[in-house]
Amino acid sequence: MRKPFARKARIVAGALAAALSLTSLTACGGSSGSGDSKSLEMWTFKQSHVSALRAAAKEFKKETGISVAIEAYTPDDAYTTKVQSAAKTGDLPDLLEVHSDGEDRVLGAAGVVSDISSDFTGAWAARIQEAVHDSGLVTDPRYKNSLNNEAKDHGVKKGARYSVPLTVGTFGIVYGNKKVLADAGITKAPANWQEFLGALKATKAKDPKNGGLSLGLKVPATGLTWVLQPLAFAQLGQQKYEKLWGKDQSADFGSADGVKVLSMYDQLTPYWMPGSQTLTIDQADQAFAQGKSAFDVGGTFTLAYLKQNGMNPDDVLAFGLPAPADGAVPDRALGPLALTGVSVTSTSKQPGNAKKWMEFLSQQDVAARFAKNATDLPATELGADSATVLGPTLSALVDSFKGTPDTTYDPSRGDEFRPIGYEQDDAGAILADLSPLNQQSVQQTAQKLRKLDQSYWKAAGQ
Incomplete structure (x- = not known):
């Protein structure tokens, strides 16, 4: 994608690719906090998402008994450095928020995040907006591009999914x-x-x-x-x-x-x-x-x-x-684009619980509350009642997406x-x-x- 916002994501992905190529990154250690089978850890580079994610985590714990600790590392360069360091030492969290359609595949190629394609099905998959449904997926064209030895995501698996969209925008x-x-x-x-x-x-x-x-x-x-x-x-x-x-x-x-x-x-x-x-x-x-x-x-x-x-x-x-x-x-x-997604790290000792958390975030009511708290747009399709849920300003942003394929x-x-x-x-x-x-x-x-x-x-x- 040719746009200024993606340029920063490509720089981040490039830095990760360069650093992660220095070491073999398979499941080589436990994630932070993995000693407690009911505790997950998630990192993000979006400070504006922290309070919204923590509020969702409280709901998630009430529903499942599983706690999720949210930590932010900003700016992007600091986040990249943190992930690089943790990947080398085996101290990655269970989940990472990632730049969509770039950074996720770089991390997947390096073995830092897992392929979750077999889990992203049914009701979970159906809740994600159609326009960004393939974000995080290694489609045929993306796979062909990755075959170039110079590609930052060289080594991805065709058909793999390394992230699920969390936020969208334009x-x-x-x-x-x-x-x-x-x-x-x-x-x-x-x-x-x-x-x-x-x-x-x-x-x-x-x-x-x-x-x-x-x-x-x-x-x-x-x-x-x-x-x-x-x-x-x-x-x-x-x-x-x-x-x-x-x-x-x-x-x-x-x-x-x-x-x-x-x-x-x-x-x-x-x-x-x-x-x-x-x-x-x-x-x-x-x-x-x-x-x-x-x-x-x-x-x-x-x-x-x-x-x-x-x-x-x-x-x-x-x-x-x-x-x-x-x-x-x-x-x-x-047209909307996937901006950020969530990935499960390959070192997580609780991949099942991590995926439960990701699926929880995609639920319509949870996604709507996240949107209001983060002042951002979720990848979940909120339906006809979105204006009531989001309020006038966020609803106006959603309205900018409304068109046909010919008019978008x-x-x-x-x-x-x-x-x-x-x-x-x-x-x-x-x-x-x-x-x-x-x-x-x-x-x-x-x-x-x-x-x-x-x-x-x-x-x-x-």
Whole structure:
């Protein structure tokens, strides 16, 4: 998957692969706390999940008599180091929360986590959202990719499942400060791109200093993947959208369609928060939480971070990036991705109890309470009553997923239509020169993106 969030996961997975290749990691020792047959241990890298997991653990103990100790190690680098060290010494916990579709397979290939494919069946499997059902599974395409000796997950077993999805999310979610918006006369989410631009104009007019839009553009790909791509999909439809990266110059970024979507993206230029190009993703979110912008672009996972930085989720208006009213897909949805999963370590002396805990987390009522406590979206399908359970802001995030296959922008697609070797940060850097930096025109940007893509096609010999 080609997106900034996955880049960090790939770095983590790469670090794990390098370290874990130094030692043979089969079931070589007992897990922490394994002396008590009714006690499990689970590690996570998500501090925002700790209280929610501990609350679920209390329910689990009441129901089963099995206790689960939850420990967090942050940031990601610290978590990676902790897992590396524990894997070498045989001191792993019973369960690990992992980055989905990358880190889980690396750990599986290294023998750190177990294959649970034979257990993930029946009612348990049926509760997981269809869109992410195969997350954690070594499908045929994933297995074929792993056969390359340089692959980080080289050694995985075809058909194995090394994790079960815990949380899902997507990119291209816009957050608005309800109070700031109300002061500018805005009381509901913009229905389309044109209304969104109007809302930006209104908040900027009301507060020229703090009325704009924040996004962590120091990570070049964010503007491309979180704004331009879902916007282009909505404007052009799936086929024409994919052709923007093709070899046919009558349909690529230098074409009339490419210029059209770049011109639409350029409409944001007057509204970026000053210094957006210097902000990391976290810094942009913090700026929004501090009242330095009226709107913030992120993902579903951003809401928990805003809460950590002092914002009440009820004070936030959340909605998927609006689609153009006159576009090919005016009702465009945003496809969900598996973000984190749970794995059973190969050294656990209680794999049966560990799987019971995983299955417990997937139960609809448990998953709903986890979602509210963690301010995150569960992989479990919550059903028609999700709005009542989750509240308005989290429900708005769920609503961004609602669409048909034809109207849903899937951020996980990319390898199918882009040239081998394509780097989104290179394209994102070109886009940043257009907006927010205003150093290149739309036409110049279109030609640079065309040249970049053609160079990838040529290098790949495709």
